[in-house]
Amino acid sequence: MNLLWEWLADPNNWSGPEGVWTRLVEHLSYSLVTLVIAALVGIPLGLWIGHTGRGRLTVVNLVNGMRSVPTLGLLFVAVLVVGPLLAGDVAFLGPAIFVLVILAIPPILAGAYAGVEGVDPGVRDGARGMGMGELQVLTKVEIPVALPLIFSGLRSAALQVVATATIAASVSVGGLGRFLIDGQAYRDYGEMAAGALLVALLAVCVDLVFAAVQRLVVSPGLAAPNDSLRWRAAPQSVPTTT
């Protein structure tokens, strides 16, 4: 325990190109880039599947199947196979981001799909009856109603990405995971534990930020009275961790 506080109390560990702040920015930027790419792929695809009902079985199997693939193995394979094709730092960062994106897509896809799929058919028919076109039904009715689940998908994905980005330090990329991996290499438990604590705090903060944004964005008509609906819908987007 003392080693942990000593490490955290040393200002040298916080500043400079290998300090906590730099690593934190690295960690957040990997995570953000990953999440944006994964959302650009996963949300439209999920909305389309939910709206048309095509390929729903594929989504369910994909999400369940991906859960059984060990992240660490996937990461190493990507670096060994894709890495040599790239030069410099990108040789590690490229494959790492690729794996992060692959892991982030299923929960996002599942959230968007389950959200649209769960829209009350009566509501959808009502929108059509009012003369809305398919695109309007999607953007004005289905997406707003699906927002809670779209967000819970993004939230799961974000946690998964923050966690996997930590492990990615084992393939020589930056981020807070460096402290865990380097501390292990130097037999410095203080550094490891401090890094682990910072990663845990980061994950909790990310979760809380997503929870807060979700509250702000979701229509109050959906959020307030119907708590039971949220719980019932939840198993569709079971959180993932790594």
Place this chain on the structure above:
Amino acid sequence: MNWFLGHLDEVGSLMATHAVLASAPLLAGLLLAIPLGWLARRYRVLRTPLIVGTGLLYTIPSLALFILMPLVLGTGILDPLNVVVALTVYTVALLVRTVSDGLASVPEDVLQAASAMGIGRVSRFFKVELPLAVPVISAGLRVAAVSNVSIVSVAALLGIAQLGSLFTDGFARNYLDPIVVGILACIALALVFDLLIVALTKVATPWLRVGSPA
């Protein structure tokens, strides 16, 4: 393939360790989650703190939790107990909500019928509520089992031997074969766990097999 055939013993023993490290937390987690889930269901006030609290624990990345465990348990960093306890935490986090949802899925009239037949509170829980909640709990258990198998492999980064060691060894030697074998072995193990839980659920819920949709 040749690599695999030449290292059957090694892969087998790593797989056995892996299976223990992934399944022990599953059982421990289930045993802990049943009373906690019951509390969350029975007392509304406790529901939010229990589910939010365990949910926050669930957000902690596994590598970080493995490393922090010695501070809580007083173990060494290489102690497999760290992995077992950390995964138990995840399993409980996942299952508290599932158990509570499962108990909530038992129809009220069934409970009233059971009480009217004179069954006591405790035996009503074990003979009626819990068995009827099995399908929901089993769904959560499957998710926990499969993700446990995957998460255990991360512990290889700390030097705790199991199938994940094939990843770290292969990576250190720039050698793909052991990594691929390790991935396939992990997936196979996850599949076995999954099928086992499905089979046990079938045995535990004979009424679902007679054709009445539930």
